[in-house]
Amino acid sequence: MNHLIAPSILSADFANLERDIKMINSSTADWFHIDVMDGVFVPNITIGFPVIKRIKKIAKKPLDIHLMIVQPERYTDKFKDAGADILSVHYEAGANLHRTIQSIKTAGMKAGVVINPHTPVSVLEDIIAEVDLVCVMSVNPGFGGQKFIENSYAKIINLKALIDSAKSKALIEVDGGVDNTNAKKLLECGANVLVAGNYIFSSKDPVKTITGLKNL
Numbered sequence: 771m772n773h774l775i776a777p778s779i780l781s782a783d784f785a786n787l788e789r790d791i792k793m794i795n796s797s798t799a800d801w802f803h804i805d806v807m808d809g810v811f812v813p814n815i816t817i818g819f820p821v822i823k824r825i826k827k828i829a830k831k832p833l834d835i836h837l838m839i840v841q842p843e844r845y846t847d848k849f850k851d852a853g854a855d856i857l858s859v860h861y862e863a864g865a866n867l868h869r870t871i872q873s874i875k876t877a878g879m880k881a882g883v884v885i886n887p888h889t890p891v892s893v894l895e896d897i898i899a900e901v902d903l904v905c906v907m908s909v910n911p912g913f914g915g916q917k918f919i920e921n922s923y924a925k926i927i928n929l930k931a932l933i934d935s936a937k938s939k940a941l942i943e944v945d946g947g948v949d950n951t952n953a954k955k956l957l958e959c960g961a962n963v964l965v966a967g968n969y970i971f972s973s974k975d976p977v978k979t980i981t982g983l984k985n986l
Contacts (some may be wrong), residue, residue, distance in 0.1 A: 826853030858882030
């Protein structure tokens, strides 16, 4: 498959959010990546259900929602109702990951699991066949605009080997510090989905920047 591009709304201009959503609609991007943070699991607070519902009304592409919250299993149905197409939870955030993944699928969404930079790929061995997506954090979660962690390349190679050995259909998503200096290598290592926020929204021509990532 061709790789996918998921611009991160965290880096959009929230005073002009509708404009930025329409920009992504008109671009070659594939998904909207939406970070939900609770100020507990990570030291930042972002958006909730009302904003996601408004995004859904304007967006013409799937909503890829990344939960950086404690006890994400409490909100599965609410995120479905808000418009999530893909819902990803952190391995580190809950005690019953398998149950949470199943509840996401039962609600009719694709289910993803996210791992922090310090979390080894091996922890996913027992769940890899169940998930549609694995998101590798290539920065520490919580804030946009951070520096890419170089060890992420090795993690993606290891994850690709795990997916292949388990005959899993999971896509590999990379989130954090993705730009034109590392995107090609990430794809060569096995990534399928590139999340980019600051790199896209701080550029003079975001549509052209998205096209550049898409055409790698």
